[in-house]
Amino acid sequence: MMQNDENTLLEVSGLRTVFDTRAGVVCAVDGVDVTVRRGECLGVVGESGSGKSVTFGSVMGLVRAPGRIDAGSIIFEGQDLRALGPGQMRAIRGRDIAMTMQDALTALNPALTVGEQIREVLEAHDEELPARGAARRRAIRERAVEMLGLVGIPSPGERLRQYPHEFSGGMRQRIMIAIALASRPKLLIADEPTTALDVTIQAQVLELISDIRARLGMSVVLITHDLGVVAEHCERVMVMYAGQVVEQGPTRDVISAPQHPYTKGLLASIPRPALRGERIHPIQGQVPDLIDLPPQCRFYSRCPLAGPDCLKNIAMQPAGPRRMARCIRVENAATRQEAEV
Amino acid sequence: MTAIDNGPAASADPVVNSIFRRNMATFAENRLALGSAVVVLLFVLMAVFAPFIAPHDPNVTDLFRRLQPPAWQEGGDWAYLLGCDALGRDILSRIIYGARISIFVGAAVVLVATTIGIVAGLAAGFLRGWVDTVISRVVDILLGFPYLIFAIGLMAMMGPGLINIILALVYKEWVIPCRVVRGETLATRELEYVEAARALGASSRHIMMREILPNILSPVIVVSTIRMAHVIILEASLSFLGLGVQPPTASWGAMVADGRAFIMQSWWVSTFPGIAILLLVLGINVASQGLRDAFDPRFHE
Amino acid sequence: MIAQADTALLDVQRLSKTYLGRHNLADRLSGRKQTRVQAVSDVSFGVRPGEILGLIGESGCGKSTLGRSILRLHEPSAGKVVFDGVDVTGLDDAAMKAMRRRMQIIFQDPYASLNPRRTVAEIVGLPLKLHGLTKTPTEARDKVVAMVEKVGLKSAHLDRYPHQFSGGQRQRIGIARALVSNPEFIVCDEPVSALDVSIQAQIIELLTDLKQEMGLTYLFISHDISVIGYLSDRVAVMYLGEIVEMGPVESILTGPRHPYTQSLMSAVPEVDAGVRKARVRLTGDLPSPLSPPSGCKFHTRCPLAIDICRRQAPVTERVGNGHQAACHRLNENLSLLDPVGT
Ligand SMILES: Nc1ncnc2c1ncn2[C@@H]1O[C@H](COP(=O)(O)OP(=O)(O)OP(=O)(O)O)[C@@H](O)[C@H]1O
Ligand SMILES: Nc1ncnc2c1ncn2[C@@H]1O[C@H](COP(=O)(O)OP(=O)(O)OP(=O)(O)O)[C@@H](O)[C@H]1O
Ligand code: SF4
Ligand SMILES: [Mg+2]
Ligand SMILES: [Mg+2]
Numbered sequence: 008m009m010q011n012d013e014n015t016l017l018e019v020s021g022l023r024t025v026f027d028t029r030a031g032v033v034c035a036v037d038g039v040d041v042t043v044r045r046g047e048c049l050g051v052v053g054e055s056g057s058g059k060s061v062t063f064g065s066v067m068g069l070v071r072a073p074g075r076i077d078a079g080s081i082i083f084e085g086q087d088l089r090a091l092g093p094g095q096m097r098a099i100r101g102r103d104i105a106m107t108m109q110d111a112l113t114a115l116n117p118a119l120t121v122g123e124q125i126r127e128v129l130e131a132h133d134e135e136l137p138a139r140g141a142a143r144r145r146a147i148r149e150r151a152v153e154m155l156g157l158v159g160i161p162s163p164g165e166r167l168r169q170y171p172h173e174f175s176g177g178m179r180q181r182i183m184i185a186i187a188l189a190s191r192p193k194l195l196i197a198d199e200p201t202t203a204l205d206v207t208i209q210a211q212v213l214e215l216i217s218d219i220r221a222r223l224g225m226s227v228v229l230i231t232h233d234l235g236v237v238a239e240h241c242e243r244v245m246v247m248y249a250g251q252v253v254e255q256g257p258t259r260d261v262i263s264a265p266q267h268p269y270t271k272g273l274l275a276s277i278p279r280p281a282l283r284g285e286r287i288h289p290i291q292g293q294v295p296d297l298i299d300l301p302p303q304c305r306f307y308s309r310c311p312l313a314g315p316d317c318l319k320n321i322a323m324q325p326a327g328p329r330r331m332a333r334c335i336r337v338e339n340a341a342t343r344q345e346a347e348v
Numbered sequence: 349m350t351a352i353d354n355g356p357a358a359s360a361d362p363v364v365n366s367i368f369r370r371n372m373a374t375f376a377e378n379r380l381a382l383g384s385a386v387v388v389l390l391f392v393l394m395a396v397f398a399p400f401i402a403p404h405d406p407n408v409t410d411l412f413r414r415l416q417p418p419a420w421q422e423g424g425d426w427a428y429l430l431g432c433d434a435l436g437r438d439i440l441s442r443i444i445y446g447a448r449i450s451i452f453v454g455a456a457v458v459l460v461a462t463t464i465g466i467v468a469g470l471a472a473g474f475l476r477g478w479v480d481t482v483i484s485r486v487v488d489i490l491l492g493f494p495y496l497i498f499a500i501g502l503m504a505m506m507g508p509g510l511i512n513i514i515l516a517l518v519y520k521e522w523v524i525p526c527r528v529v530r531g532e533t534l535a536t537r538e539l540e541y542v543e544a545a546r547a548l549g550a551s552s553r554h555i556m557m558r559e560i561l562p563n564i565l566s567p568v569i570v571v572s573t574i575r576m577a578h579v580i581i582l583e584a585s586l587s588f589l590g591l592g593v594q595p596p597t598a599s600w601g602a603m604v605a606d607g608r609a610f611i612m613q614s615w616w617v618s619t620f621p622g623i624a625i626l627l628l629v630l631g632i633n634v635a636s637q638g639l640r641d642a643f644d645p646r647f648h649e
Numbered sequence: 650m651i652a653q654a655d656t657a658l659l660d661v662q663r664l665s666k667t668y669l670g671r672h673n674l675a676d677r678l679s680g681r682k683q684t685r686v687q688a689v690s691d692v693s694f695g696v697r698p699g700e701i702l703g704l705i706g707e708s709g710c711g712k713s714t715l716g717r718s719i720l721r722l723h724e725p726s727a728g729k730v731v732f733d734g735v736d737v738t739g740l741d742d743a744a745m746k747a748m749r750r751r752m753q754i755i756f757q758d759p760y761a762s763l764n765p766r767r768t769v770a771e772i773v774g775l776p777l778k779l780h781g782l783t784k785t786p787t788e789a790r791d792k793v794v795a796m797v798e799k800v801g802l803k804s805a806h807l808d809r810y811p812h813q814f815s816g817g818q819r820q821r822i823g824i825a826r827a828l829v830s831n832p833e834f835i836v837c838d839e840p841v842s843a844l845d846v847s848i849q850a851q852i853i854e855l856l857t858d859l860k861q862e863m864g865l866t867y868l869f870i871s872h873d874i875s876v877i878g879y880l881s882d883r884v885a886v887m888y889l890g891e892i893v894e895m896g897p898v899e900s901i902l903t904g905p906r907h908p909y910t911q912s913l914m915s916a917v918p919e920v921d922a923g924v925r926k927a928r929v930r931l932t933g934d935l936p937s938p939l940s941p942p943s944g945c946k947f948h949t950r951c952p953l954a955i956d957i958c959r960r961q962a963p964v965t966e967r968v969g970n971g972h973q974a975a976c977h978r979l980n981e982n983l984s985l986l987d988p989v990g991t
Contacts, residue, residue, distance in 0.1 A: 054845045159932075175935070176708075205707040205872060207931045210916035214930070232846060235875075235918030262920060276850030277920060280878030280902050287879070289850030293815055481673075540762035543722055544826065548776045549749035562766045 016194055016226050017043040017066065017104075022079035024058075024065045031298040035061045035074070037250040040323070043194060048220060048227040050241030050258060052234055052273075054294055057247040059230045060109060063196045067106050068096040084193075102132040105187035106196040107180075109230075114183060115171040121182055122167030125151040125189050132190040154185040158215055177208035181215065188219060195220075196228045201236070213240055234277065238262055246270050249295055249305040252323070256330030266332040268310045304334070312336050381638020387631035395447040402441035403427065407596045410436035415614040431616045433606055439616065442598035443624050449510070449587075449599045450628065454580040456514050461521035462572045468522065469529025470556050474537055483526070490523045496585060503591040510593050513586060517579055528571050532564035573636035577629045584625050600625050657695035657731075658866050659719070659834055664692045664728035666711075666718045686938050688714040690890045691728070696834070701860070701867045703881030703898070705874060705913070707935055711890040712870045713757075716836040719868070720752055721745065732834065750780050753827040757839035759819035763811040769822055770807040773797060776830040796829045797822075799862075800855060817848035821855065828859060837869045841876065853880065874917045878902050883971070886910045889938060889946040892965075896972030906974040908951050911985045929985040945977065952985060953978050 024036040036058040043049050051059050065076050068088065081088040083104065088096065100106075108114035116124060129136065129147050136150075137143040148167075155163030158181040171179055180200055187195055197216060201209035217240055220227050229241055237244050237258055245255040246267065254267040265271040272290035292309040304310065304317040316335060326332040394401060413436035419426045430439040472483040490498075502516040536542060537560060545559045586592040587601030595602065600621040607617030670684030688711040696702045706712050718725040721737060730737040737748060756762035763772055773793045776782070783789040794804045800821040811819055820840060827835060837856065841849040853876065860867060871877050877884055878898060885895040886907065894907040905911045912929040931950045936942050942949050948958040957977050965975040 054847060205935070206874070206916040207707065207912055208935075210918075210928070211931070213918075214928075233918060234846075235920045238920050239918045273846060274920065276847050278850065278853055278876050278879035279920070280875065280898070283879055283898070287850050287854060289854055290847040291851070293817065293848075540756040540758055541764040543717075544754070544756060544762055544823070545764075545775070547720055547722055547749060547754045548826070548830075549746040549779050550775070551746075554779070559764055563764070 014044045015042060016045045016084060017041065018080075018082045019062075019066060020080055020082075022062065022065055022081065023077040024061050024070055024074060025077050027073045027075075028298075033297045034300065035250055035297060036065065037300075039079070039247075039250075039252055041066075041245065041252070043226050043228060045193075046220075046224050046226055047243060048217070048229060048241045050237030050244040051228060051230045051247060052232055052237055052244060053247030054249075055232065056294060056297075058250040059247055060198055062247070063106065063198065063228060063230065067100055067104060067196065068093075069100075069106075098132075101128055101192070102190045103192055104194045104196065105190065105192040107183045107187045107198060107200055109198045109202070115179060117171055120168050120170055121155070121174075122148075122151050124182075125154060125167075125186055128186055128189045150189065154189050155182070157188070157219065158182070158185040159211070160185070177204050177212065180204060180208075180212055184212070184216065184219075188223070191223060192225060194226045194228065196230070198230045199232070200229070202231070202233075209236075216240070234262065234274065246273070249300075250297055251305060251333060252331075253306065253334070254326070254330075254332040256327065260327065260330060264327075266326040266330065266337050267306075267334050268312050268336075269306050270332075272309075272311075306334075378638060378641075381635055381641070384631040384634035384638070387627060388635055391447050391628050391631070392451060394444050395451045398444045398448055402438075402444045403429070404438035404441040406437060406441040406445040406598045408437065412436065415610060415617070417614070418616050430620045431614075433603070433617050434610065434614075439603070439620050442603060443600070443621055446598040446600045446603060446621060446624070447628070449593055449597065450580050450583060450625070453510070453513055453517070453583040454576045457517045457521055457579045457583075458572050458576045460514070460518045461575075462525045462568065464518070464522040465525025465527075466529050466561070466568065469526040470533055470561065472526070473530040473533025474552065474556050474560065480530075484530070487523045487526055490520050493520070495520055496582065499582060499586060500589065500591060503586060508591055508594050513583060513592055516586075517582055521575065521579060524575055525568055525572060528568055529564060532567060533560055536560050536563055570636060570640045573632060573639060577632040577636070580625070580629055580632070656697055658698040658700075658733060659696040659868070660729075660731040661692060661694050661719060662729040662731065664715070664718060664730060665690050665726050666714050666723060667726045668714075684939060687941065688890055688938060689718060692887075692890075692892050693728075694885055694892060694895060696866055696868060698833075698866055699864060700883065701869050701881045703877035703884040704868060704870045704887060705872060705877050705884060706887030708872065709935060709938065710887045711938075712872075712887055713838050714890075715887070716754065716838050716868060716870055720749070720754055720836060722754070746780075750776070750782075750830045751832050752834045752836075753830070753832040754836040754838060755820075755823055755827050755840045757842055759816045759823065759843055760811075762823050763819055765811055768808050768810055769797065769802070772811070772822060773825045773829055776826065780830055782830060792829060793825075796825045799859070800825045800828075801851075815848075816844055817851060820844065820852050824852075824855065824859070828863065828865075831863070832865070834866045835868070837867050839870050839872070842871065842873070849876075856880075874913065886913065889936065889941055891946060891975070893947065893976070894972075894974040896969065896974075900969055900972045904969070906968050906972070906979060907947075907976050908953050908978075908985055909947050910974075912952075915985070945975075947976075953983055 019039060019041040022036055022039045023034070026033040026035055039058070039062050041062070053059055061070070061074070064070055066081055066088070070076055076089065083099070088099065091099070126147050129150055136146050151167055152163045155166060160166050160178060160181060171182070174182060184197070184200065195216070200216065201212050204212060213236060216227060216229070229237070231237060241258050243256065244258045244261050246253050246261070246269065248269050254261060254265065254270045261270065262274065265274055269290070272288070276287055276289040278287055290309050295305060295308060302320045304313070304321045307313050307317050310317070321333050321335055323331040323333050324335070324337050326337045410432070413428065413432040415434055416428055416432040416436070417424045418431040419429050424431065428438050428440070430443070433439055433442070468483050472480040498520055499516045502519060503512060506512040506516065542555055542559050545555050550559070583592060584599075584601030584604070587599040588605045590602070590605065592601055593599050603621035604618045607614065607619070611618055665687070666689040668686040668688055672683035676683070692715060694702070704712050704715065714723060717723045719730050725738055728738070732748065732752060735748070737745070740748060770790070770793055773796055774789055777789050777792060783792055793807065797804060797807065802818065802821055802825070806814070811822065814822065824840075840856065841852050844852060856867070857880065859865065869877065869880055881898050883896065884898050884901040885892045886901070886909065887893070888909050894901065894905065894910045901910065902914070905914050912931050915929045929952065931952075936946070936949055944960050945951070945954070945958040945963050948954040951958065955978070963975045963977045965973050966979055968974050968979060
């Protein structure tokens with residue numbers, strides 16, 4: 008684990024977020040560690056329901072009843088976010104950390120124009136604006152136009168007066184990003200920003216995020232279930248499975264030589280034109296129920312390498328330079344793969 | 349909107365608190381609904397077994413007991429618990445028999461109206477086109493008339509009587525289930541499982557009756573029970589106006605009307621049938637709300 | 650034209666579908682124009698027996714509409730669909746019903762496509778019942794059990810309801826329902842789009858196995874080029890209701906000719922990225938099908954558009970063996986993919 012050096016922007020450790028439901032306690036995030044460095048793009052991948060959104064919702068302080076953060080620390084720029092009061096948290100949210108929601112199409116307020124929604128953020132978080140009066144209004148407008156222009160909305164001046172429904176899905180997604188970027192956050196958490204979009208539009212949005220990251224020097228957490236997106240846009244990747252991080256490391260290394268059996272299975276099961284005529288090898292079975300999980304490797308029931316020694320809580324193990332994986336057979340798996348090649 | 353979210357951050361205590369409170373609320377609500385259902389059931393049993401329960405013949409007049417007060421008042425008699433009306437008839441017995449009219453009319457109207465409504469609504473929503481245009485127009489026109497005035501007009505034309513009341517109310521009542529069914533059908537017919545049935549070669553009839561109807565029945569049942577309370581009030585209103593079942597048959601609306609002239613001296617003549625109406629209508633309303641919560645998945649976690 | 654009517658199992662000829670909006674008396678009196686969405690316009694192609702034809706395109710371009718019009722789930726506005734030599738569009742109800750046994754569909758949404766109030770046994774048994782394919786209830790039950798096991802479920806699942814299953818399992822139920830009547834041709838309308846990557850692979854594997862085993866022919870709709878590229882023998886690319894390019898999968902993947910196909914190929918994020926691919930940046934959003942652009946429908950986003958593209962629609966031309974495309978600038982051999990930096 009890297010210690011809190013200058014380069015670390017966000018450090019989450021031992022995060023545990025649970026939901027109290029009628030059926031029992033759903034342990035959606037169980038002992039997750041995340042480190043985000045300044046200026047880097049971290050990719051977060053994993054099956055639906057693996058806890059990606061809940062993890063970063065917890066960082067943002069957005070977990071609501073019946074959910075609660077049960078344990079762990081969230082250190083942002085040396086400050087423990089869990090110790091902050093709601094007011095202080097609100098000030099950080101939006102100013103220092105911004106998140107675009109998974110469903111941008113419903114996350115915009117349909118009753119306010121796009122301009123008004125950008126203004127709200129600026130009003131709340133921008134201290135550089137003139138104090139009041141016409142100068143302030145003009146400055147806000149200029150910033151709003153600038154933000155829309157930045158995300159590639161044509162004729163942003165006129166578009167400010169329009170309502171969300173007057174934009175297409177891809178444009179709304181870009182507006183969400185514009186709103187998130189309005190206060191120049193240090194960390195942008197983009198929760199599946201392109202899942203609902205078509206490939207050509209998806210490429211536009213992702214390139215936009217990469218551009219802005221380079222220009223503003225911010226850090227980005229890109230949540231997705233598309234390993235291709237991660238491969239092209241993120242330096243590091245974190246793979247989640249059933250509420251835990253199962254593997255993390257530099258993207259290129261993880262993708263070229265996955266260590267955890269789940270990551271391997273995931274990569275092996277992506278249909279690719281290059282594999283035409285060959286069989287793909289899907290991971291059999293299904294994700295376990297997150298209620299009352301027994302103390303065992305969470306991938307146990309689907310894992311081709313599973314054995315009796317997997318029936319205990321498994322900790323993250325070093326798995327190469329700057330890499331970790333949650334599997335007792337990390338070495339074993341690595342050698343096996345070499346044997347196969 | 350995350351960036352400008354002002355919701356409080358969750359901390360352990362309020363969360364536990366609110367969960368507790370919400371569960372308590374759900375529980376209390378269910379108990380209330382359950383209690384109401386029991387009240388309604390009691391009324392139904394009362395109506396069915398009226399001859400065995402009623403202490404007296406509801407239609408036997410006894411001028412010596414004219415306007416006799418309830419048992420616990422000066423001049424009362426424990427054999428005539430709720431007192432007697434202007435013709436000396438036992439009010440309790442008349443209320444017990446009156447439940448038959450209220451519940452029978454309510455149930456019959458809702459049953460017939462719902463059946464018509466389901467057929468018309470399914471046809472309009474599924475077949476669309478001119479069928480939908482015609483049915484929707486008729487529905488719009490009927491909705492334009494005030495309900496009670498419409499029923500009064502019809503009763504005036506057809507003359508009083510049990511069957512006529514039912515007819516007069518059904519004439520307009522079917523519109524309500526029809527609209528519900530049409531809306532639900534329109535939404536359901538677009539679902540892929542309906543399309544799948546068509547792709548498998550199912551006939552329109554099969555799709556309407558077997559694929560769509562079972563899936564839209566719960567909202568219809570809920571609406572129908574709620575409407576039953578309205579219908580009971582309407583029947584009472586018609587009887588109150590003298591357009592309902594004809595004397596001497598006991599009916600709550602007519603009983604309230606009978607007592608009007610003596611309301612200052614002999615309050616019990618109008619009050620007890622009034623309370624009966626209130627209890628039954630309230631019971632049905634609360635019970636149907638519980639029913640809605642139980643049926644409507646949006647109320648589930 | 651690629652469709653060889655003699656060898657094709659399915660031959661779609663100049664098929665169009667226009668959705669008409671509501672237009673009641675009030676609209677008419679107030680002079681409002683009826684909205685018309687031309688979801689599919691003048692599409693022709695053939696599918697040979699045993700083949701998988703991949704159909705790819707952006708959301709709203711008319712893929713589902715095309716699939717459904719072929720099965721007459723939505724009545725085509727114009728054109729013919731010839732299945733095994735029979736013009737399906739001209740069939741009466743009884744003949745169409747018989748035809749439906751041979752042409753089936755698998756849907757995208759594993760939640761909406763199963764009736765929540767029917768058990769698995771009833772859902773999978775419905776086609777047998779509708780077409781009278783089995784004589785006794787036990788025979789029907791046996792067939793259902795066999796089918797359900799074939800798609801990887803257990804006979805113990807038969808009396809459960811759809812909500813008791815996961816997305817992938819539900820998709821298996823949908824597949825069993827489509828295949829139990831032994832059809833020959835299946836429209837797969839994005840059958841894996843709603844599923845997780847690891848479950849997607851399971852369903853793709855199942856669909857390829859079943860195709861081999863039962864000798865099926867697929868029209869496989871998807872917006873995922875990886876899936877299409879992996880599965881299909883031929884690929885048709887759709888843009889705003891038209892097929893802009895079609896050909897054998899290798900030619901489409903390695904030598905796409907239409908500017909839209911080229912941008913589509915370059916936009917796919919690649920997992921095994923050694924070098925970053927050349928990128929074709931499209932600007933602008935998909936135009937509204939309510940008011941499609943004049944001329945070539947792609948000209949509003951096309952980096953190669955010239956004057957004629959705005960005025961005149963290009964015709965479909967042969968550009969290689971079984972490969973066709975519709976673009977004014979095909980002959981100039983311009984490729985967006987060539988040396989656009991790395
Ligand atoms: N309000 C809630 N009540 C109960 N459980 C919840 C709630 N919100 C989330 N969960 C549970 O938390 C788990 C993690 O959910 P999360 O939204 O983080 O998944 P995800 O990885 O973002 O998936 P996706 O890719 O589908 O967005 C899920 O299994 C879900 O069941
Ligand atoms: N029943 C309908 N009534 C009116 N318009 C429709 C109807 N169904 C589809 N459309 C319109 O026709 C066009 C094509 O829709 P279609 O569903 O065929 O697209 P698609 O390519 O399948 O998209 P997706 O990838 O999102 O499923 C869209 O503009 C859509 O709005
Ligand atoms: S015809 Fe013109 S606009 Fe259309 S794709 Fe070709 S070059 Fe582009
Ligand atoms: Mg999520
Ligand atoms: Mg579709």
